[in-house]
Amino acid sequence: MKLLSLFVAVVAFAVTVNVIAQETVNPGGLATIRGASNIDETRPAEKLKRVIKDKNPIARNYVHQPPVVPHQTRGYRVDLNSNKCLSCHSWKHAAQTGATKISLTHFETRDGKTLSDVSPRRYFCSQCHVTQADAAPLVENTFEPVESLGNE
Numbered sequence: 131m132k133l134l135s136l137f138v139a140v141v142a143f144a145v146t147v148n149v150i151a152q153e154t155v156n157p158g159g160l161a162t163i164r165g166a167s168n169i170d171e172t173r174p175a176e177k178l179k180r181v182i183k184d185k186n187p188i189a190r191n192y193v194h195q196p197p198v199v200p201h202q203t204r205g206y207r208v209d210l211n212s213n214k215c216l217s218c219h220s221w222k223h224a225a226q227t228g229a230t231k232i233s234l235t236h237f238e239t240r241d242g243k244t245l246s247d248v249s250p251r252r253y254f255c256s257q258c259h260v261t262q263a264d265a266a267p268l269v270e271n272t273f274e275p276v277e278s279l280g281n282e
């Protein structure tokens with residue numbers, strides 16, 4: 131008898147796992163961000179969004195927000211040998227290029243030591259700074275930007 135209930139439990143578990151797995155593989159009409167396609171299918175890439183070429187810095191939404199990038203950055207290389215972003219945004223070049231200087235925090239290590247050049251943890255700019263496209267939000271968002279930073 132004990133064996134039978136164990137068997138039933140194992141079967142029930144296996145069925146549940148299978149149902150969950152099926153749901154994940156084939157979302158069955160569920161709206162997902164990548165669209166309703168099977169996980170083992172390669173979808174054609176979405177069209178590239180047109181990046182806003184605003185020229186003016188875009189108001190920040192909260193105090194420690196990394197400012198979003200108000201210009202296109204396609205093809206700007208950041209690697210071991212060169213950093214395209216710093217060719218305009220470093221203190222050395224900013225005055226000449228009219229770009230905002232990277233702030234003092236970008237020279238600080240994680241232990242709070244200030245270096246004489248950009249800190250390795252701030253080297254890969256697009257880890258935090260992203261371009262903007264005029265796209266509809268993928269999910270509802272009720273966040274209200276802070277007014278004191280220039281938002282209406």
Ligand code: HEC
Pocket residue numbers: 184185186187188196197198199200201203206214215216217218219227228229230255256259
């Ligand atoms: C050719 C020069 C140039 C390069 C290269 C460049 N920028 Fe800029 N960036 C600017 C200028 C100039 C501005 C000021 C607004 C404007 O005129 O577009 C700016 C603005 C910004 C701002 C907004 C600053 C603020 O205070 O709101 C961010 C963030 C930024 N850039 C990030 C980047 C990143 C990340 C890269 C590399 C992927 C990069 N930029 C490469 C010239 C440049």
Ligand code: HEC
Pocket residue numbers: 193194195196197213215216219230231232233234235236248251252253254255256257258259
């Ligand atoms: C780990 C996240 C991170 C990385 C990587 C990073 N930043 Fe920032 N950046 C921020 C944050 C957060 C702010 C706003 C607060 C501050 O100044 O620290 C900022 C501010 C800025 C500003 C505005 C400065 C000001 O005085 O208003 C510029 C310009 C900028 N970053 C450019 C860059 C560039 C260029 C790089 C790459 C060399 C870079 N950032 C890498 C997070 C990052």
